Amino acid sequence: MKELLRRMWSAPKVRAGGILFVCVVVYGLLVPVLSSVSPVKQVGDPFERPSASRWLGTDNFARDVFVELAYGTRTSLKVGLLAGLVATLIGTTVGALAGYKGGLVDGVLNSLTNLFLVIPPFVVLILLSMSLRTRSVSLLAVIIGITSWSWVSRSVRAQVYSLKTRRHVDIARISGFGTLSIIAREILPYILSYLVMAFVLQVASGILNEATLSMLGLGPLGSISLGTMMSWALMSEAVRTGAWWAFIPPVVLIALITFSLKYVNSGMDEVFNPRLRRG
Amino acid sequence: MKRFARYIGKRLGWYLLTFLFALFLNFYLPRLIPGDPISQMVSQIAAGGIESDTMKKLFETYVHEFGLDKPLIVQFISYVGMLFRGDLGTSFSQYPSPVTKVLGQAILWSLALQLPALLVGWLAGNVLGAIAAYRKGVFDHTVFPVSLFLNSIPHYALGILLLYFLAVVLDWFPVAGGYDQALSVTFSWAFAGSALYHYVLPFMSIVLVTVGGQAIGMREMSIYELNSDYVLYCRSLGIGSSRIVGYVFKNAVLPQITGFATSLGMVIGGSLVTEVVFSYPGIGTELFNAIRQSDYPLIQGCTLLITLGVLGANFLMDLSYGLIDPRIRAAEMEEAAA
Numbered sequence: 001m002k003e004l005l006r007r008m009w010s011a012p013k014v015r016a017g018g019i020l021f022v023c024v025v026v027y028g029l030l031v032p033v034l035s036s037v038s039p040v041k042q043v044g045d046p047f048e049r050p051s052a053s054r055w056l057g058t059d060n061f062a063r064d065v066f067v068e069l070a071y072g073t074r075t076s077l078k079v080g081l082l083a084g085l086v087a088t089l090i091g092t093t094v095g096a097l098a099g100y101k102g103g104l105v106d107g108v109l110n111s112l113t114n115l116f117l118v119i120p121p122f123v124v125l126i127l128l129s130m131s132l133r134t135r136s137v138s139l140l141a142v143i144i145g146i147t148s149w150s151w152v153s154r155s156v157r158a159q160v161y162s163l164k165t166r167r168h169v170d171i172a173r174i175s176g177f178g179t180l181s182i183i184a185r186e187i188l189p190y191i192l193s194y195l196v197m198a199f200v201l202q203v204a205s206g207i208l209n210e211a212t213l214s215m216l217g218l219g220p221l222g223s224i225s226l227g228t229m230m231s232w233a234l235m236s237e238a239v240r241t242g243a244w245w246a247f248i249p250p251v252v253l254i255a256l257i258t259f260s261l262k263y264v265n266s267g268m269d270e271v272f273n274p275r276l277r278r279g
Numbered sequence: 280m281k282r283f284a285r286y287i288g289k290r291l292g293w294y295l296l297t298f299l300f301a302l303f304l305n306f307y308l309p310r311l312i313p314g315d316p317i318s319q320m321v322s323q324i325a326a327g328g329i330e331s332d333t334m335k336k337l338f339e340t341y342v343h344e345f346g347l348d349k350p351l352i353v354q355f356i357s358y359v360g361m362l363f364r365g366d367l368g369t370s371f372s373q374y375p376s377p378v379t380k381v382l383g384q385a386i387l388w389s390l391a392l393q394l395p396a397l398l399v400g401w402l403a404g405n406v407l408g409a410i411a412a413y414r415k416g417v418f419d420h421t422v423f424p425v426s427l428f429l430n431s432i433p434h435y436a437l438g439i440l441l442l443y444f445l446a447v448v449l450d451w452f453p454v455a456g457g458y459d460q461a462l463s464v465t466f467s468w469a470f471a472g473s474a475l476y477h478y479v480l481p482f483m484s485i486v487l488v489t490v491g492g493q494a495i496g497m498r499e500m501s502i503y504e505l506n507s508d509y510v511l512y513c514r515s516l517g518i519g520s521s522r523i524v525g526y527v528f529k530n531a532v533l534p535q536i537t538g539f540a541t542s543l544g545m546v547i548g549g550s551l552v553t554e555v556v557f558s559y560p561g562i563g564t565e566l567f568n569a570i571r572q573s574d575y576p577l578i579q580g581c582t583l584l585i586t587l588g589v590l591g592a593n594f595l596m597d598l599s600y601g602l603i604d605p606r607i608r609a610a611e612m613e614e615a616a617a
Contacts, residue, residue, distance in 0.1 A: 117541060118294075119301045120589045122548030123582045127308035130570065130578065148545075208433050208549070215435055215552045217570050230436065234556060239443050240454050247443070251436045258431035266427065269499075 004193060013267025020260035024253065028077055031070030039063060039071040039224055047243045057245040059229070060236035068224055069249050075225040076207050076257065079141040083206030086145025088199045091152025096183045098153070099160030110157065116150035125209065129218045137220045144209045145202075152198045159191050193272040197265050204261040211254055226250040287598060294594045301586045306358050307351075309575050340369055367583070368576035372569065378580040382565060386584060389561035392478065393550055396485035401539055403486070404493025409528050411494065412501030422494060429491030434549040438484035438556040445480060452480050455558040481557045485550045492546075496538060500531035533604050540596035544589045551585070 008014050037043060042062040043054065050057040056065035098109035124147045129135055163169065164187065172186045188195070207226075213219050214227025215234075233239065233247035349357075361368070367378035404426075411422035429437070446452040453459075459473040504510065504527045513523050551563030558564060562581055569577035 114293075115297055115300055118297055118544060118590055118593050119304070120544035120547055120585060122544065122551075123301075123586050124304060124308075125548075126566075126570070126578065126582055127304060130573075130575075131308050131311040204431075205545070211433055211436070212548045212552055215555060216567055230439065234439065239439055239556075240447060242443075242447055244443060247439055251432070251439060254436060255428065255432045259428050262427055262431055263424075266495075 004196070007271055008196075008268055011267040011271045013270065014264050015267075017260045017263030017265075017267060020256060021264065024073060024257055024260065025077065028070050028073035031067060032074065035067050035070075037064050037067045039068045047238065047241070047246065050245050056249055057243075059243075059246045060232060060238060065245055065249060068229065069226075069253065072224045072226045072229050072250060073253055073257075075137055075220065075223050076210060076227070076254070079137060079144065079210040079220075079225065080203040080207035080257070082138060082141035083144035083148070083209070084199050084203035086142055087149040087202045087206070088152055088195060089149075090146065091149035091198070092156050092188070092195060094149065095153035095156025096160050096187065097179075099157040100164050100179065100183055100187065102161075106157075109153075113150050113153045113157070116147070117154065121147040121209070122212065125213060126216065126218060129213060135218070135221045137223050137225075140210065140213070140220050141206065144206050144213075148202065148205060148209065152202065155194065155198070156191065159194065160187055163187050163190055193268065197268050197272075200261050200265045200268070204258045204265075207254065207257055226254045230254075290594065290597050294590055298587070298590055301590070302359065302362075302583070303355065305579055305583050305586065306355055309579060340375075362583075367580040370569075370574055370577045372572040372574040372577065378576050381577060382562065382580050382584060385560060385562050385565045388559065389551070389554070389563065392481055392554070392559060392561055393485065393547070396482050397489055397543075397546070397550070400486040400489025401493050401535075404490040405497045405532055405535055407490065408494035408497025408499075409501045409524070409531065412498045412505060412531075413524055413527070419498070423498060426491040426494040426498075429487050430495060431491075432488060433552075434484050434488045435552040435556050437488055438481065438553045441480050441484055442556060453477050456560070477557075477559075481553055481559050484553050484556075488549070489546070492542075493535065493539070497531060497535055500534060501527055504531045533600075536603075537596060537600055540593045543592050547585060547589060 009018075032039075040061075040063060043064045044058055044062055046058060046060050046062045048054060048058040048062070054064050054066065056069065059065050059068065094109050094113060098106045098113070125143065128143050128147070129140065132139065160183070166186075169182060169186045172182045177185075210219065210225055211227030211230065214225055215231050217231065219225060219228045219231065227250075229250040230247055233243075233250070236246075238244075238246040365379060367382070370376050370378050370381050373381055407422060407426070411419040411426075432440075442454065446454045453476060456477055458470060458477055510523060510527065513526070551561070551566065553559075554561040554563030555567045562584060566578065566581040568574075569581060
């Protein structure tokens, strides 16, 4: 693991993306601690222009956008991380079992993966979240994770399938180790770099999925996220009346977070996938 | 040929099963809504103050449509039966319009927007990505980060930016809608012109994000191919670089085709929400309105159409892939024959 991190850090893309991501995280964590302003408090009039005291002005609810943005970033990061974790865990488990076991287990699990691969996650997300009475941030994140694991599963299955014929796996099997411990000890360490990359991408797509749901009015209830901020700005006609400070900040932050994560992913790909390096 | 027919048959069977599963989700999940959905819905419609007679009629319509008094499996079968008769139920928010009537127009607008935008984006992205991989240098160093950045912004967020800068600040384009409301929807030059004028911004939002995603994938694929032995061999034989680029492009673009079909399920959400930003009269906007008004039959109609579209696109891609890639054709057919 230490070696993995060291090699990751040696790539300039990973370093640049990582630093950008950390900056966003620090903003999301620090502002709520340093500022005593509540993100839902009315601090003045709606759509006040940015000023020295309120750096990003106020939104349609007369809330301080700079503070709100930090809380929104926090929520979006939380959704992304949790959704990414759920998706990566389910995907790895399903993919590894399918690839290692083969036969009937593979048949069932692989069909399931293919099923979730073609049925649009967007549709399942809408259907699921509209049938929930409470839509907390964590619940929404878990649901997003549950609908987006199929990509991870597909690649893990293919990689495990080719790894399971290695000699050290055979030795472990002859020595009488169980399926789970062989997968965990003899196979997964070899695809660890891939799993980290998949997780990074899943975090990004989790954040985007939350934003999409929020834009449709199915976002977390009673919380501020980057998606709900965009949605409110749009519905309160901030865009058409020119109140740019209400919608450009969340758009830029969402782009920055996703960009930094995808940049890290792409950098890692070049480190761990030598065929992608340029001669 | 017989084998190919069998291959198609097998794929078709698989897609039918998948569709049935999706249909079940579409039917079952809204039924998980806590409480009695019908009373909830009817009281929502009746909030505007409807006479008790109408209210009773409303209630009966929905009890009949949902068949809630019968066991689940019977409900499902009658739901599928209704679908086969082209009946998607009755919309709540636009009662008594049937859902099919509400969505009939919307689907045309959506197809006219999404299909060309996604195709143009795909094509431009792939050409750009291939060039970036081949040219290297400054070109690559700009195309790659710009593509990645474009692809990091969701379609609708880019839509918001374009709307603000090009329609509000510069006033070059209209701020909302699919056509000038003063015109009626007819086949006239004035209407076509107005529709085209309203088309530009949503089209651009979807194209730009798609270009970004495709360029990244294609660049990666092309680098992969450029590093392979056959390229080295061609070079050592002294074959001209334009021919090598031709070979590389052909090989690299294949995974991009299926990749695109498979990712459609992920992409379509973002691109449909773009319609909301521009109040474009398509499925995305209908879905948004339906969700806001808890119009469950309309939501179900939208999700069903979206699923059908994505599955259909995947099936077509499977078929064409069998035709364009001889390796896949051989492998798949052997599997189908076995």
